[in-house]
Amino acid sequence: MEQQQAMQLLELIRNNMESCIFGKKEEVTWILTALVAGGHVLIEDVPGTGKTQLVKALARSIGGTFHRIQCNPDLLPTDITGVSIYHPKEEQFLFRPGPIMANILLADEINRATTKSQSALLEAMEERHVSVDGVTYSLPKPFALFATQNPIEFEGTYSLPEAQLDRFLMKISIGYPDEASERKLILEKAAARSADSLSAVADIEDVLAIQQLAESVHLDGSVADYLLALIRGTRRHPAVLLGASPRAGVALASCARAYALLQRRLFVLPDDVKAVAPLVLGHRLHLRSEARMHGAAAATVLQEVLRQIQVPVGMER
Known part of the structure; x- marks a missing residue:
């Protein structure tokens, strides 16, 4: 796919999503960045901020299959992956696919599912397939998991393990809309489009082609060194117990390649790395208890690391 065609499609998807999501241009950009990069997203925010609407709008815009899982303590791993059922007439076990067999999967309130059910997602997130009764089933392409959780409600929840957090490409927050957007939402709610009413402006083959184009975006050696220095800097920071993994x-x-493509470039700048770093690394850093007691946060640690590392000046394009 040519760059011009990819940019036109991404702009169509963006405009389609923003027709039912008011005042969230930046958040739409991050969702599209994750889609182009082929990764999963953890959305942490309070109820009512449009998390489900945003994900559903993405699925509708690309013509992909969309399934939603409402996580709770009663959820079983087979409720996610599917189950093999014996059919007497066929005299064999037949696989009944679970909701994970989708292009876009929304796991709502993922931290309400037990650790056993959460672990059912690990294989799918990394390997893009699931195993049921010893048989491996490939997931549709593309496959992206969008999980939500409430940051202020902890009763009846199960914290996501570090191994699962590391499999999320990004962690983002939707946040409250600005005053003008919220006023527009209140006045035009009856006339506003819902995500269910959106029509596809691209298809799955288009998304796969855009993802392939993103992989070819040039990452100069100097920018790669800058990125590596940032990763290793998180491991050396005195407030960090567990830094960013390979x-x-x-x-x-x-993410930097995908973001550069969204900025209409086929090469990565250090600014692209700096723009996506908080979203990609923030949830992967685990601070020392004494640092947290003194008010340290992953976001401030990352800003300190970014200030300490020299930005490369010249690079080949």
């Missing part, structure tokens, strides 16, 4: 470095490079 998987985090690969994720940061993928």
